[in-house]
Amino acid sequence: MGRNSIMTDVCVNEKVNPILIAAHELMKMYTKATGALISIQDHNYTLIPEMSEHIFTPKNICLFCIKHQKHIDAKNFQDLGANPCRKMHLNAMRESYHFGGSCTYMCSLGFLFWTSPIYQNDRFAGAFLGSGYLGTSIDETCQRMQRMCKGAVSEKDIRKLLCNFPCGEPRKIKSLAELLLTCARYISVGSDKSYSSMKRRSEQQSALSANIADLKNRYPQGDDQPGYPLEKERKLLEVLRRGDIDSGKRLLSEIISVLFFLYPDQFRYIQYRAIELAVLISRIDLSPGFYSRAALKANNRYFKSIQETNNIVELTDTLYRIVDNLAGQISSFRGIHHAWALKKAEHYILDNFTRKISLEEIATASGFSAPYFSTIFKEEMGENLSSYLNRLRVEKACYMLTDTNLSLSKIVGACGFEDQSWFSKIFKLYAGISPGKYRNQGGKLASKFPKMEFSDNYKLLTKN
Numbered sequence: 001m002g003r004n005s006i007m008t009d010v011c012v013n014e015k016v017n018p019i020l021i022a023a024h025e026l027m028k029m030y031t032k033a034t035g036a037l038i039s040i041q042d043h044n045y046t047l048i049p050e051m052s053e054h055i056f057t058p059k060n061i062c063l064f065c066i067k068h069q070k071h072i073d074a075k076n077f078q079d080l081g082a083n084p085c086r087k088m089h090l091n092a093m094r095e096s097y098h099f100g101g102s103c104t105y106m107c108s109l110g111f112l113f114w115t116s117p118i119y120q121n122d123r124f125a126g127a128f129l130g131s132g133y134l135g136t137s138i139d140e141t142c143q144r145m146q147r148m149c150k151g152a153v154s155e156k157d158i159r160k161l162l163c164n165f166p167c168g169e170p171r172k173i174k175s176l177a178e179l180l181l182t183c184a185r186y187i188s189v190g191s192d193k194s195y196s197s198m199k200r201r202s203e204q205q206s207a208l209s210a211n212i213a214d215l216k217n218r219y220p221q222g223d224d225q226p227g228y229p230l231e232k233e234r235k236l237l238e239v240l241r242r243g244d245i246d247s248g249k250r251l252l253s254e255i256i257s258v259l260f261f262l263y264p265d266q267f268r269y270i271q272y273r274a275i276e277l278a279v280l281i282s283r284i285d286l287s288p289g290f291y292s293r294a295a296l297k298a299n300n301r302y303f304k305s306i307q308e309t310n311n312i313v314e315l316t317d318t319l320y321r322i323v324d325n326l327a328g329q330i331s332s333f334r335g336i337h338h339a340w341a342l343k344k345a346e347h348y349i350l351d352n353f354t355r356k357i358s359l360e361e362i363a364t365a366s367g368f369s370a371p372y373f374s375t376i377f378k379e380e381m382g383e384n385l386s387s388y389l390n391r392l393r394v395e396k397a398c399y400m401l402t403d404t405n406l407s408l409s410k411i412v413g414a415c416g417f418e419d420q421s422w423f424s425k426i427f428k429l430y431a432g433i434s435p436g437k438y439r440n441q442g443g444k445l446a447s448k449f450p451k452m453e454f455s456d457n458y459k460l461l462t463k464n
Contacts, residue, residue: 016048020126023118023187024051027128030183034176035166037132043124045090049077059132059164061111068149089113093127098313099202102177109144110136112168114177116184125188128180133168201317204253208316211257219261228273229258233280240284240323248323252277256316267310274306274315281322341366342377353392354416359385393417394430401439408435 020040027038037059040051047055056063056075062083066074070082083089085107096103097117104114112135118126134141138159145158168176219225236251255277259270282302302325305318348365349357362385363373378384383391393415400411409420417423427435 016050017042017120017125019118019120019187019189020048020051023126023128023183024048026183026187030180034179035132036130036176038180039129041093041127041129043126045093045127047077047080052077058161061107061109061131061165064145064161065107065109065148068152089115089129093117093129096127097124099205100197100199101202102181104173104177106135109148110134110141111165112173114173114180116177116181118184119188121189128184130176130180132165133173133176134162134165135168135173137167138162197317200320201313204316204320205313207250207253208257208260208312211254212261215257215261225262226258228262229255232258233277237280237284240281245323249320252319252323253316256319260312267312271306271309271315274319275303278303278306278319278322281319341368341373342381345373345377349389349392353389354396354414356416356418357389389416390426391430394427397423397427397435398431398438401435402442411435 020042023040027040030036031038037055037057039047039055042048062080062085063074065084066072066079066082069084072079072082074080074082088105088107092103092105092113093115096115100117102114102116104112106112111131112133114130116128117124118128141162142155142158145153146155149158215226232251232255236248236255239247239251256274259273263269302318302322306315309315309318345362345366348362352361359374360370363370366373368376374385377388381388397411397415400406400414404411406414408423412420412423415423417426424435427438431438433441
């Protein structure tokens with residue numbers, strides 16, 4: 001069933017986002033399957049009246065809080081604005097929106113809630129908010145509710161109300177939250193990048209928070225504070241030059257953590273140091289003369305993004321994206337560099353394979369050391385150098401056996417084999433039959449030569 005196939009029987013204001021109308025129908029199915037109470041908020045975190053009549057039910061514990069904390073017997077949507085937990089729900093929905101995932105939390109009475117964001121073309125369109133399960137024991141929640149209402153509701157009536165709320169085991173609530181997030185992704189349109197982007201940012205902020213917590217433990221308030229980690233900055237550039245992107249991201253997170261730890265109220269200063277870091281990273285020299293126009297253009301966008309941001313999340317994410325951009329450059333450069341080296345090696349082999357040639361000779365022609373050349377040759381060509389040479393020599397021998405009248409001994413020498421016995425063994429290994437039989441059958445092979453696969457970079461260069 002596609003998104004557009006979800007029809008609604010609810011008459012709503014024409015200004016309501018159609019995605020949210022479809023979300024309402026999907027939530028009916030979710031509610032039937034799970035027994036949860038689900039509400040839908042729009043992009044302003046506001047309930048849509050035409051879709052929310054069902055929340056005026058004993059299963060909505062927020063009505064209890066409004067009645068006994070604000071002394072309002074909520075009967076309409078205006079009354080819901082008095083919800084004492086409104087700020088808690090808003091913060092949870094905003095968190096799920098900023099980090100692109102589900103957010104699970106528990107209110108002061110012990111009731112569980114979970115929320116997931118809905119996107120439209122990478123913009124926040126609204127949110128699902130789920131509830132209906134207990135996160136603590138019935139006895140404990142009953143006591144909390146009695147304290148809140150100050151005896152206005154009997155214990156018997158509270159326990160009767162709690163019969164609407166099954167206990168939610170952590171694994172079950174996690175599954176309900178994940179299912180809700182799946183529904184949100186299903187409804188969202190043109191926003192696949194939003195969820196992956198938000199998840200990436202969430203992971204970045206988790207690492208940042210852990211680093212800052214560690215710094216607070218190591219440097220309690222009032223003690224001497226650490227200085228700017230210049231040594232980590234030097235190490236960062238060093239590992240990035242080597243192409244160790246994972247270590248680079250870890251060091252970058254540690255540097256940013258120190259900045260936020262030292263200057264928590266000086267965002268502009270942190271922004272300035274972030275721009276300095278971005279410039280240093282973007283100027284890492286991969287190889288003389290190698291720097292693409294696209295890379296320069298991307299870095300200019302990143303610098304502008306850092307200048308315009310006004311929050312930690314976007315600033316951190318931009319620095320990480322600069323490192324990812326560098327990783328792409330390194331990968332591209334290495335692929336092209338290897339391809340050029342292999343092309344030079346190929347020319348050398350084709351000019352010299354009819355004699356005995358060594359790995360050292362070919363590696364020298366490519367510009368790489370013998371061990372490194374041997375490694376990249378196997379990665380790019382799919383076989384080791386000796387196998388490749390034997391294949392070329394057998395192919396040459398096949399031609400000479402059928403298109404010339406040269407003796408076997410002369411063909412052996414002309415194809416670079418040391419002796420006839422070794423030639424016969426290698427020929428049969430690749431051709432499937434002996435050289436003599438191959439000639440007698442007019443060049444018919446008993447087996448086909450295995451196909452050699454080359455990298456895209458190498459294929460591109462060999463066309464030029």
